[in-house]
Amino acid sequence: xxxxxxxxxxxxxxxxxxxxxxxxxxxxxxxxxxxxxxxxxxxxxxxxxxxxxxxxxxxxxxxxxxxxxxxxxxxxxxxxxxxxxxxxxxxxxxxxxxxxxxxxxxxxxxxx
Amino acid sequence: xxxxxxxxxxxxxxxxxxxxxxxxxxxxxxxxxxxxxxxxxxxxxxxxxxxxxxxxxxxxxxxxxxxxxxxxxxxxxxxxxxxxxxxxxxxxxxxxxxxxxxxxxxxxxxxxxxxxxxxxxxxxxxxxxxxxxxxxxxxxxxxxxxxxxxxxxxxxxxxxxxxxxxxxxxxxxxxxxxxxxxxxxxxxxxxxxxxxxxxxxxxxxxxxxxxxxxxxxxxxxxxxxxxxxxxxxxxxxxxxxxxxxxxxxxxxxxxxxxxxxxxxxxxxxxxxxxxxxxxxxxxxxxxxxxxxxxxxxxxxxxxxxxxxxxxxxxxxxxxxxxxxxxxxxxxxxxxxxxxxxxxxxxxxxxxxxxxxxxxxxxxxxxxxxxxxxxxxxxxxxxxxxxxxxxxxxxxxxxxxxxxxxxxxxxxxxxxxxxxxxxxxxxxxxxxxxxxxxxxxxxxxxxxxxxxxxxxxxxxxxxxx
Numbered sequence: 001x002x003x004x005x006x007x008x009x010x011x012x013x014x015x016x017x018x019x020x021x022x023x024x025x026x027x028x029x030x031x032x033x034x035x036x037x038x039x040x041x042x043x044x045x046x047x048x049x050x051x052x053x054x055x056x057x058x059x060x061x062x063x064x065x066x067x068x069x070x071x072x073x074x075x076x077x078x079x080x081x082x083x084x085x086x087x088x089x090x091x092x093x094x095x096x097x098x099x100x101x102x103x104x105x106x107x108x109x110x111x112x
Numbered sequence: 113x114x115x116x117x118x119x120x121x122x123x124x125x126x127x128x129x130x131x132x133x134x135x136x137x138x139x140x141x142x143x144x145x146x147x148x149x150x151x152x153x154x155x156x157x158x159x160x161x162x163x164x165x166x167x168x169x170x171x172x173x174x175x176x177x178x179x180x181x182x183x184x185x186x187x188x189x190x191x192x193x194x195x196x197x198x199x200x201x202x203x204x205x206x207x208x209x210x211x212x213x214x215x216x217x218x219x220x221x222x223x224x225x226x227x228x229x230x231x232x233x234x235x236x237x238x239x240x241x242x243x244x245x246x247x248x249x250x251x252x253x254x255x256x257x258x259x260x261x262x263x264x265x266x267x268x269x270x271x272x273x274x275x276x277x278x279x280x281x282x283x284x285x286x287x288x289x290x291x292x293x294x295x296x297x298x299x300x301x302x303x304x305x306x307x308x309x310x311x312x313x314x315x316x317x318x319x320x321x322x323x324x325x326x327x328x329x330x331x332x333x334x335x336x337x338x339x340x341x342x343x344x345x346x347x348x349x350x351x352x353x354x355x356x357x358x359x360x361x362x363x364x365x366x367x368x369x370x371x372x373x374x375x376x377x378x379x380x381x382x383x384x385x386x387x388x389x390x391x392x393x394x395x396x397x398x399x400x401x402x403x404x405x406x407x408x409x410x411x412x413x414x415x416x417x418x419x420x421x422x423x424x425x426x427x428x429x430x431x432x433x434x435x436x437x438x439x440x441x442x443x444x445x446x447x448x449x450x451x452x453x454x455x456x457x458x459x460x461x462x463x464x465x466x467x468x469x470x471x472x473x474x475x476x477x478x479x480x481x482x483x484x485x486x487x488x489x490x491x492x493x494x495x496x497x498x499x500x501x502x503x504x505x506x507x508x509x510x511x512x513x514x515x516x517x518x519x520x521x522x523x524x525x526x527x528x529x530x531x532x533x534x535x536x537x538x539x540x541x542x543x544x545x546x547x548x549x550x551x552x553x554x555x556x557x558x559x560x561x562x563x564x565x566x567x568x569x570x571x572x573x574x575x576x
Contacts, residue, residue, distance in 0.1 A: 046372075047437055047490075048438075112154060
């Protein structure tokens with residue numbers, strides 16, 4: 001099993017969700033997060049004083065899939081979330097040891 | 113009633129003269145006649161005298177004027193909602209309950225203390241303690257009489273006079289509330305605000321509107337650029353100097369802006385203040401004179417609009433971006449600026465007054481920030497600086513008063529407010545402290561002072 005963890009621009013969430021639904025992904029966890037990468041933050045101004053906003057709002061999507069589906073899932077995310085401008089985000093693919101469905105005690109790939 | 117009295121005087125006077133003449137006396141002193149007239153007039157019950165007055169042709173204008181002043185009083189009341197939302201919006205979410213609580217307290221306390229002694233201290237009539245400078249004041253209520261409830265008194269009743277002025281009175285403390293927001297200790301602020309509204313505001317008010325020394329000297333302040341706004345603004349300046357800036361505002365010589373949490377709330381507040389100002393200035397005509405009330409509405413609106421545009425473009429030109437909070441301050445600056453001369457500065461010059469105030473307020477806010485006077489809402493600049501400018505604008509753009517007396521008047525009122533506030537707030541600082549602890553300031557005054565949250569269902573406030 002693989003954890004596909006994607007950090008994307010918030011306004012891209014709907015498109016990414018639809019792209020994932022199209023390839024048969026049935027569930028995901030979404031978190032509002034803040035952060036920066038190479039694009040750094042930006043400058044804002046309030047009542048005459050400038051200040052930098054380092055942490056920009058992003059959305060983090062977490063999906064656990066079968067090993068075979070990992071590449072297909074990350075491809076779908078990258079395609080849907082791309083604007084071609086700085087700050088588009090990143091996708092990480094991480095190995096998962098086990099998964100358990102709380103309701104039924106199923107574990108392993110059956111729990112997904 | 114005047115006609116009635118004159119008739120009575122004639123009747124009594126002539127009969128007294130006849131009576132006296134028959135006794136061989138040459139003449140009766142006029143004063144005695146007047147006293148007799150008063151005595152007879154008093155003997156008529158209030159109900160009868162009032163009913164008789166309401167039958168006279170003058171009763172129609174009196175009734176309309178009185179009603180207009182009551183509507184104006186209600187509009188000034190709405191300004192307190194405007195102050196509450198402006199201050200909340202320009203403060204951080206964690207201090208919202210505290211800011212609203214102070215505003216709720218001020219209007220309640222303001223009306224009651226004005227009844228207790230403020231009204232009679234500000235309008236002492238002949239009851240000065242030190243002629244033209246100071247009156248002790250007393251409980252406002254009176255026995256209803258024709259003298260106080262008909263046009264014998266004014267174009268409005270005694271009660272209308274009280275409630276209109278009472279709505280003004282609390283404004284001074286509200287101005288301070290915005291400037292000291294987000295770090296002032298609640299109990300100390302409540303004591304200070306009470307002393308300010310109960311004692312200090314009526315003193316400077318009596319100098320002009322109560323017929324005191326400034327009014328004798330020819331000072332002109334139509335609706336209170338000095339008496340209300342500069343007074344509040346300089347009281348605020350003194351308090352901020354005693355209190356110090358919010359933690360984290362000035363670090364290593366750099367200004368770190370602390371963002372207001374709701375621009376929609378701040379904008380609603382400014383629109384409410386704009387609305388209320390029609391009552392603040394329009395009611396200050398003190399009757400329903402069609403020419404003057406309409407002129408005042410026009411000059412008030414023109415100055416506010418010019419102030420808004422002035423601040424918009426000043427911030428755009430000099431601060432790189434068109435800043436909404438500056439535009440909002442600009443509208444208020446224009447309103448404060450025109451307040452002293454709303455009935456005497458003609459429309460073209462009203463625009464000029466508002467425009468200058470709107471430009472002035474942006475530079476003033478930047479200046480106070482540079483010298484580390486931390487004023488979250490810009491109250492010192494809007495009310496203090498533009499209050500002084502508006503008072504001087506009367507001399508510059510109308511012939512209602514000369515420049516010298518306007519300068520002397522506005523500086524006297526501002527200096528009194530500043531010194532009173534500096535002394536009282538410093539004493540409070542020594543005796544009980546005026547600032548919350550650094551921990552409480554960091555956590556927010558809502559939890560620290562009130563154990564409550566303004567937005568318990570939103571965001572991080574729920575993660576416990």
